[in-house]
Amino acid sequence: MAKQPMLKFVSVERDMPVKRDASVRKEDFNEIYAEFAKAKAEEQSSRCSQCGVPYCQSHCPLHNNIPDWLRLTATGRLEEAYAVSQATNTFPEICGRICPQDRLCEGNCVIEQSGHGTVTIGSVEKYITDTAWEKGWVKPASPSQERTESVGIIGAGPGGLAAADRLRRAGIQVTIYDRYDRAGGLLTYGIPGFKLEKEVVMRRNQLLADGGVTFKMNCEVGKDISFADIRAAHNAVIIATGVYKSRDLQGPGAGAKGIVKAIDYLTASNRQDFGDSVPEIESGELNAEGKKVVVIGGGDTAMDCVRTAIRQGADSVKCLYRRDKANMPGSQRETQNAEEEGVEFVWLSAPKGFTGGDTVEGVMVQKMRLGQPDASGRQSPEVIEGADYVEKADLVIKALGFSPEDLPTLWDAPELEVTRWGTVKAQFTTGATDLEGVYAVGDIVRGASLVVWAIKDGRDCADAIVEKLGVPTAVAAE
Numbered sequence: 068m069a070k071q072p073m074l075k076f077v078s079v080e081r082d083m084p085v086k087r088d089a090s091v092r093k094e095d096f097n098e099i100y101a102e103f104a105k106a107k108a109e110e111q112s113s114r115c116s117q118c119g120v121p122y123c124q125s126h127c128p129l130h131n132n133i134p135d136w137l138r139l140t141a142t143g144r145l146e147e148a149y150a151v152s153q154a155t156n157t158f159p160e161i162c163g164r165i166c167p168q169d170r171l172c173e174g175n176c177v178i179e180q181s182g183h184g185t186v187t188i189g190s191v192e193k194y195i196t197d198t199a200w201e202k203g204w205v206k207p208a209s210p211s212q213e214r215t216e217s218v219g220i221i222g223a224g225p226g227g228l229a230a231a232d233r234l235r236r237a238g239i240q241v242t243i244y245d246r247y248d249r250a251g252g253l254l255t256y257g258i259p260g261f262k263l264e265k266e267v268v269m270r271r272n273q274l275l276a277d278g279g280v281t282f283k284m285n286c287e288v289g290k291d292i293s294f295a296d297i298r299a300a301h302n303a304v305i306i307a308t309g310v311y312k313s314r315d316l317q318g319p320g321a322g323a324k325g326i327v328k329a330i331d332y333l334t335a336s337n338r339q340d341f342g343d344s345v346p347e348i349e350s351g352e353l354n355a356e357g358k359k360v361v362v363i364g365g366g367d368t369a370m371d372c373v374r375t376a377i378r379q380g381a382d383s384v385k386c387l388y389r390r391d392k393a394n395m396p397g398s399q400r401e402t403q404n405a406e407e408e409g410v411e412f413v414w415l416s417a418p419k420g421f422t423g424g425d426t427v428e429g430v431m432v433q434k435m436r437l438g439q440p441d442a443s444g445r446q447s448p449e450v451i452e453g454a455d456y457v458e459k460a461d462l463v464i465k466a467l468g469f470s471p472e473d474l475p476t477l478w479d480a481p482e483l484e485v486t487r488w489g490t491v492k493a494q495f496t497t498g499a500t501d502l503e504g505v506y507a508v509g510d511i512v513r514g515a516s517l518v519v520w521a522i523k524d525g526r527d528c529a530d531a532i533v534e535k536l537g538v539p540t541a542v543a544a545e
């Protein structure tokens with residue numbers, strides 16, 4: 068694997084109720100933290116009522132065997148808990164950190180539904196696998212038999228990486244092509260480090276490389292190598308490119324300086340966390356420090372932007388959303404975190420244009436009310452005439468969602484079938500497309516979704532390829 072720049076520091080402090088005081092040595096703090104995390108995981112695990120109707124499990128996209136690993140953790144059998152946890156999830160410590168648990172496993176915990184507060188399943192999952200890493204239980208793939216067949220994976224996000232892991236464990240040769248310099252996709256350059264520490268992702272990349280995955284980084288398919296060449300080089304190809312076309316805003320002043328895309332803003336901040344020199348941060352272009360920041364959008368990307376801006380030392384951070392709090396697409400937990408950190412939400416507000424000349428000075432805001440439900444059942448926002456006002460801003464971040472890039476055109480592959488939304492047409496159970504030997508997984512199939520779904524797709528697709536290539540079951544189970 069090409070050497071990837073590493074992080075400067077390791078943070079274990081995110082779950083601690085107190086922050087490390089400079090007078091306490093890092094090693095001592097880590098020891099205190101380890102004790103705290105153990106006690107907390109055991110306490111939470113023992114709260115599981117073993118209800119017999121594990122809605123938590125059925126609402127986890129990976130159908131993780133949650134009751135079993137909670138029982139094992141509660142009785143101190145951590146190595147077994149890890150074995151159960153990793154059997155269904157390729158990156159349990161990552162999901163434990165960033166799954167929107169309130170919408171998935173924890174939101175469906177029967178203890179939560181009886182009004183006693185959910186078992187904190189995600190934190191326990193994170194604890195189990197962090198401990199497994201510490202104790203050396205997490206091992207790279209070492210298949211009992213190497214196969215000659217190879218699979219090319221385009222995209223090193225969670226979907227591509229999960230597929231790579233399973234294919235390598237079956238002895239299949241795997242090459243991943245990615246246009247970025249570091250693997251991880253949005254785990255590396257989208258999701259901020261305060262939610263997912265970068266070394267947690269980098270050690271996974273390293274484990275895959277140690278297990279024999281070949282990474283071809285800084286390699287953009289459609290530019291540095293053609294799709295046709297990749298197809299010709301491998302027995303099967305998996306498209307795992309995610310969705311990166313940012314939805315845009317129209318209106319007067321929309322092209323002014325100081326109005327930026329969320330993905331550019333977050334990528335720059337993540338690069339800075341890696342210790343890279345980032346000219347756009349140094350010049351202030353993608354830096355919120357000392358600025359009045361307005362973020363437009365109500366999803367998880369918007370929450371990541373507002374929370375990053377707070378950490379960069381913004382003067383004020385406001386989030387404009389055209390519906391109300393109850394109708395926000397993002398996780399309620401993330402919204403609450405943002406509110407607690409000082410973000411001001413301006414509900415029922417939509418941008419109409421921007422004030423200022425070459426450089427933005429404010430957002431022209433239209434006030435909205437919620438009208439009749441649309442076809443999806445959500446109430447449609449309607450403009451309240453005569454209630455417009457200007458929200459001052461010197462950095463505006465557009466976080467309105469993402470759609471797929473036009474792969475058939477970019478890759479000179481008109482035969483690759485896409486849906487009317489531009490996502491690749493593939494079977495949900497296997498990822499198979501109509502092109503022989505071509506599969507697709509993750510966001511490029513589902514549209515902007517979640518890490519846990521990308522992992523599920525990657526695993527299912529790898530299993531389908533293993534079966535298609537006729538790998539004997541004993542080898543595939545390694």
Ligand SMILES: Cc1cc2nc3c(=O)[nH]c(=O)nc-3n(C[C@H](O)[C@H](O)[C@H](O)COP(=O)(O)OP(=O)(O)OC[C@H]3O[C@@H](n4cnc5c(N)ncnc54)[C@H](O)[C@@H]3O)c2cc1C
Binds near residue numbers: 165251367
């Ligand atoms: C800001 C942000 C925050 C998020 N937070 C969360 C969260 O907290 N929890 C959660 O579950 N989900 C979150 N998500 C969603 C989640 O990150 C995605 O659903 C998930 O990463 C999709 O995985 P993927 O493998 O399909 O694609 P990606 O992670 O997008 O990876 C795709 C990879 O393909 C590469 N690529 C693309 N085109 C090419 C090409 N032509 N040639 C070579 N390589 C290419 C890209 O460089 C990238 O590395 C967030 C998304 C964003 C944008």
Ligand code: SF4
Binds near residue numbers: 163171
């Ligand atoms: S993978 Fe996500 S949804 Fe499933 S148990 Fe873990 S945190 Fe919950």
